[in-house]
Amino acid sequence: MFDPSAVAAWDVGSVRYPDAPPFHPDTPFLEYPFGGTATGPANPVYTAMRALLHGLGLDAARFETPAWNPLGGLVQPGGTVIVKPNFVVSEHPDGLPGIQAAVVHGSVLRPIIDYLLVALQGRGRIVIADSPIKEVDFDRIVHLCGIDAIKAFYDRAAPGLVELLDFRDAQVTRNASGFMVNLRPLPGDPAGYTLVDLGSDSLFEEIAAHAARLRSTAVYYEDVMEQFHRPGHNVYSLPNTLLRADAVVSVAKLKTHRKGGITMTLKNAVGITNEKRGLPHHRAGAPSEGGDAVADGARLDARLEDGFRDFMLSQPYGRAGLRLLGGPLRNAARIIKPVFRSLAPGSPAAVEGDWYGNDTVWRMALDLNRVLFFADRAGALRATPQRSYLGIVDGVVAGEGEGPLFPTPKPCGVLLGGAHPVLVDIAAARLMGYDWRRIPMLREAVGRPWPLRPAVDPGLLQIFSNQMGWSTVLQSTKRIFFFEPTRGWKGHIELTGEEAAPQ
Secondary structure: OOOOOOOOEEEEOOOOOOOOOOOOOOOOOOOOHHHHHHHHOOHHHHHHHHHHHOOOOOOHHHOOOOOOOOOOOOOOOHHHHHHHHEEOOOOOOHHHHHHHHHHOOHHOOOOOHHHHHHHHOOOOOOEEEEOOOOOOOHHHHHHOOHHHHHHHHHHHOOOEEEEEEEEOEEEEEOOOOOOEEEEEEEOOOOOEEEEEEOHHHOOHHHHHHHHHHHOHHHOOOOOOOOHHEEEEEEEEEEEEHHHHOOOOEEEEEEEEOOHHHOOHHHHHHHOOOOOHHHOOOOEEHHHHHOOOOOOOOHHHHHHHHHHHHHHHOHHHHHHHHHHHHHHHHHHHHHHHHHHHHHHOOOOOOOOOOOOOOOOOOHHHEEEHHHHHHHOOOOOEEEEOOOOEEEEEEEEEEEEEOOOOOOEEEEEEEEEEEEEOOHHHHHHHHHHEEEOOHHHHHHHHHHHHOOOOOOOOHHHHEEEOOOOOHHHHHHOOOOOOOOOOOOOOOOOEEOOOOOOOOOO
16 A cells, blocks of 8 residues: 655665666566566666665565565556656757756656556556647657657557657747747647636635736747636646546656756646646746746846846737847847846846746646646546555756756766655755755645645655665755755755755
8 A cells, every 4th residue: 555655765876877778677576577588787777666666665565576566556457547757858958968867767667667567467558648848859858768669668568558648739849049939739638638627726816816917938839828827717738648547657857947946746747738828837027016027126137138028928929029039139138137247246137937936836836736636537626536646756867957947967866756746845855955845836735725735744754765864864954965956046945054065
């Protein structure tokens, strides 16, 4: 059985991913569903994932026997399970190392899928699916992560059981200036989509007076936010394949986030919706006006940039103009910004909600998790969870700095997992060297009476780990890893105290 308060953090023993897809285990484990013939080169990630599942106490009585079935409590034979990785980018200025810092690697997915096959016993569906940002080349990222090779292996070894699905129904490309153009349709979910309305239960309802200020990062190609969020009406579009699933395994990345501070399992729920235009990421204006795009007292150039950008993106002709003039405007900004920086070096300069005062993105992430857990097959909200859940965090190569799209690689060699997304993310944030109480997404998830509020006090959470210092990290002030925050969060997220500085 799954203990909802159990969290495991495992030292992989390596800060590199194996480079031989489809990432077979290097040991013929007794429970391995394909016998001893498929073992491959050294694969510490597979071994660590197996140990993590055992560390969570899953099917402990049968461990080290051929009958060990750690995910049997998650999905039953004949069931459908969604494996939802983070495939957020397919390009990065640093090439493949940068991509590996931003997205989940196939070697992390491989053991999870193997143990799901053990649980299904030859009957059911495993759907590897995500809805990344609209400009991602899905086939490219699947190839770079080795997932195409994994899928090809399963097509031979377990035909008909493992599928790969792009939840998006559209893709865009960027022009030379970096603006989104050429929206083209995609097949999307063959089962279609359902609109799920949280109504007044949405966390946006308490700021409904400012609903007109809500903005999405997808506004660059169309602004339709009012269709999704207005007083009493807070709608999210969900793929029916997900709504009809019996279980979800959310496989997130350990990394920083410009708008949320961090992005792990809670934020990974952004990839369960095909309709990014309806996802609020910030509110136009400053907090004194009901917004959070810029800080009160922001530097003049930041206020001018954000106001101009928001005005242009609110108009069809404005979006067209930015596509044409974006390059020259960016070149001009590179010259002008240093001048303003020298005139007001201490003033906040974040735009588009890329700072610690973002009061929007955490609401969106928690709303999506409520939908993920409590929306039934028809999209109606229920009082009890409608599908089982396992959260995994890939931190073998993590991402620091300007995540989620452009993180700097941070080799950590860690995997985390658990059945409660809030507790998994609190443990992960703490390992990063951050104070979870300074992260709105986590502070609000614990502090408010919403359906996924953890039953256990995070301060009492014991982490199962093969590293003694990690087990009690929530009871100490010692930092394990020292993640560089994004620029807008620096100095506002880190753990403080005598042991908070590097030793």
